[in-house]
Amino acid sequence: MTHRNGLHRLHGHLGHRALRFPYVGRRAVVRLAGWSVLEMGQTFLLGYALARALDDGFLAGRAAVGLGWLAAAGLGVLVGAYGTGRVYGAVAALVEPFRDRLVTGVVRRGVREGDRGALSGLTQQVEIARDTFAGLVMVSRSFVFTSVGALAGLCSLAPLLLLPVVPPLAAGVALFAATLRPLARRQEAYLAADEALAENLGAVCPGLRDVTAAGAEDRIAADAGALADAEQRAARALARWGVARVVCLALGGHLPLVLLLAGTPWLLDHGVTPGAVLGALAYVSQSLLPALTSLIHGLGTSGSRLTVVLRRLTPPPPAVSRPAVPELTPHPPPPCPSTPAVPPALALTSLTFSYGPACAPVVDDLTLALPSGAHLAVVGPSGVGKSTLAGLVAGLLKPVRGDIRIRGCRVPGREAAAGRVLIPQEAYVFSGGLRENLAHLRPDPVPEAELLAAAEAVGLTPLLNALGGPGASVDPAALSAGERQLIALTRAYLSSAPLVLLDEATCHLDPVAEERAERAFAARPGGTLVVVAHRISSARRAGRVLVMDGPRTAFGTHEEVLRRSPLYRDLVGGWEPGQLSQPALALGDADGVDAVAGAGLAGDGCHVVAHGPVGQVQAPGDLREGGPLGGEG
Template sequence: MTPVEPGLVRRGVRYLTGRRRVVAALLAWSVVEAGHTFALGYALAEALDGGFLAGRPRTGLAWLGVAAVAVVAGAYGTGRTYGGVAGLVEPFRDGLVRTVVSRALHRGDTAAVSRLTHQVEIARDAFAGLVMVSRSFVFTAAGALTGLFLLAPPLLAVVAPPLVLGLGLFLATLRPLARRQEAYLAADEALAAALGDVFSGLRDVTAAGAEPRVRAETGALTDAALHASRALARWSVVRVVALALAGQLPLVLLLAGAPWLLDRGVTAGGLVGALAYLTQSLMPALQNLVHGLGTSGSRLAVVVRRLTERGPAVTGFADVPPAAPPSAFASAPALELRRLTFAYGDRADPVVRDLDLTLPRGAHLAVVGPSGAGKSTLAGLVAGLLRPGGGEVTVGGARAGTAAAAAQRVLIPQEAYVFSGTLADNLGYLRAAPVPEEELRAVAEALGMEELVRRAGGFAAPLAPAELSAGERQQIALARAYLSPAPLAVLDEATCHLDPVAEARAERAFARRPGGTLVVIAHRAASARRAGRVLVMDGADTACGEHHELLARSPLYRDLMGAAEAVESAEPARPANPAHHSPSHPPRHPRDTDRVDPVPRPGLAGDGGHVVAHRPVGQVQAAGDLPDGRPLRRE
């Protein structure tokens, strides 16, 4: 059906052999279920030939009673088979869910929603249907063909050839059917991923005037999905032909050849029994097999392959080359940006424009700039979550978006993720093997989270994510990234919920990480002063250098550092208030041509010593956020 089908068959055999008891019980109950298939036609033939036609009605009724008992026993066996099918299907589904979730968390699978909510359920239903129809057909056909042979061998000679011919035609359609099923699923994935991006960025689409392009692109994807579904539907015609050959033609031949069969010793009861085998057993089982295997079998092969294949680290980049071995990038810089350009839309101004940067291994870089300058966008480009509009990003010599680059970087975002499980499970999630407790303790000490470990009850204690504060979640995410094998760590305001002391300790720990390189999207001026190099972003006006160099040659950097230091120097005079949050740093840069600063800050005309830069224009501060604690009046 597909080039990888032999591998899927081998994995399926291993899966079934690992559940021998469930399979054995299912086969045993299938024998009970199929017993009435043999009994039905044979009992009818004996009831006519040895009973009613011979003038012995009691004998005829007795044989009909045998058929009725067989039907009841078969119904009981059918009910028992569902438990065996569930014992095979549910572990299969659970394994697929674990695979999809693991890949989504590790490699940023953009089609994970479609895979988890749609394709996993398709695979589950397809597997259940495949087990039911194939098992039923095998045992039903065995019972019916055995009964035909025992009644009269000429009956088998009439029924078997068209049955084999129809089954052969049906099997020949499975490969093209699987190809079109795969094309349909690929179109569904692409459409789901595109619509997810469109729905999450409707405001950006409108702001950039990109409605015609988005309409054309999503329309093309919709048309492709429609074309794939129609191509898949056309193969149902071939299935109908195969079903007619295997199911309807034997019945026609049996009726048309009745005189010939009667001349060769076939009795009237044998002819009626053969008709019962065809209409009551073989034809229903064959219809279920054709529709079930034709749909479920091809879907199962395609979906399981797509769910378990080892694709690129970030889906959607069709032009990404295969990952090179790590040794090929051993001497490459930790991070390199070459004329990097990115804009949110064709008509939007670039957030990052022609940016060049080379960061050697072991370096410590802080990225600063006013709000909207592209700091988090740069982090997304380095992490492979965004695709450059121009230029290139390489991580350790590998292009961003490849598996080789994904293995060399780890991104810690502002909103840290902690899952239910033990503390050790959370900390060692990015490691292939469990982390020794000695190493866990060393990391906890380096990042200053010993108190968190003590309150949690140790590394083996289960965590309740809802009971953790935002700062505690950030500490866990930082420790998880510290323990990862990736040499490049990107902190995108990953310490914003920590106090300055804890933030400094975490950044120094990452800077001393053996063989590690650190990029910090800074939200405090102290982060820039601690870094070996600082990148100042402001659209096309970017500058990079050491702290003292930038103070001398970058007016924007002087403004950012000066405003931040002014606010920080005033912080000790504030009254202690645990609920108070430090103002955001740095404030917005004065960019108006008339020298009107859009953000109030200390030092402006009319400042009474109580107005500080806290949030972007248009947002109102709560009264308790003012440094002097007084309510808002005319300030």
């Protein structure tokens, strides 16, 4: 549903739904109309009884007759109130089938299609749609039946009374109908701008430390400022069109009162009685004006609100890909369009990224290609852009310039997102069963033999046995950071994604456990491995090394990069083949890393971790990362 014809389609959408209601829904419409007739009778009696009480009673000197007509008007109010009470029941019988259809659609999409927004649709948006639809039915019904009753009363009192009432009323309603579509567009534009700003702030606020560490304050402020300015412009446009509602109300509701009062001498000269004039004033001020006010405010605001909610509850098939999410490969990779040659597992072409227009590029004109089965280690000092590169490949960041492709599929994109899995430094483990955690990225059940083989390959078996096997429950708070990393690594190993991105995903493991996990991924059939390394031993194991050093970035084998890159030679330092990187002193958990949890986990042998504040001990030969925790890596 587009902004241009949103309200028009809304009316058609609701009409078609009403026509598809079961028999009980159509019967509810008849009941609603029947009870509304009582309200119409109340409206008719309001002005007619007042006119008769004045003309035939009090002005004629017959007070009893006047009081009798007033009593009839009071009785009409009681009957109308009874009808109004029954109207709510009829509206409920009409609206609940509408709600049931929406709930059915939301549940079907959530259960059958795995829509993660189904819960919000079921618990909030369906109720908004139901309540708003009920309100629209009430105000529309009230205006129609009130107008019929009031106009019938005016005609019965004196047809001349229609002249000062009907033309401005019709003009006001017509003008309001003409403003509905642009008003709905402005309302939707304002809601979209508000949601965009809220989404931006929701993403930025938790990462303010990283924004400061990366020097991206100006860019983030500019982006948020642009969204705030867009919302302000949308709000002003909505306010300008809101003035049209005031004009419609003044034209259709208040102008008839002015015309009646100004034209009273002329009406009296043409045979209209004083009681009829008073009855006409009552019809306009007590019936038509309140009904028109409710219609204008109800349709003007709630109508566009219902349009937005219905559009979200019944979305069209996705035309664009979803944003990439770390560790999210819910389905096997869809096939990409065939090409004459086998595309590389990962191809970067002139890739450039910076955190602001005035900032130096973190990734500068980088071009490389990895064939299927390759093993790449990305090294460099803290803050040079290693994690930024991983975020770009995963589709979490948008490059300033250049092209990223995974197996020939452009990043970002649904096919590319399904072809990769990213494990960040802080591994995610959810409460529940261990089997569910390990098989989280597989759409189909994982055979236990395959699960156990993956655990053995990655090095999870000791922890798996300690927890009680695949069927054991997992409490993330009771696990160390290294244990959580082992679970996340096994989950990635079991996924269907051929490209695995390990963004310091083994930093809480000791070198032996890290080597075992990396070799398992490197030997994974058809798999390609990219490791953001925090130990030089990871780079030595890789077939290719990418040294990120600003404009002096180097790419090649270990020996090639060692010859070409002074930074890499400095990072290698005193590392000797056959030795494991060892820290000079015990860490003492200086940076708050989880304590020892067992063999193969950080702290067990006083092994080094990736980042830390002042006081962290760095192992000789390890990559020299002394940046602040949470900084660009």
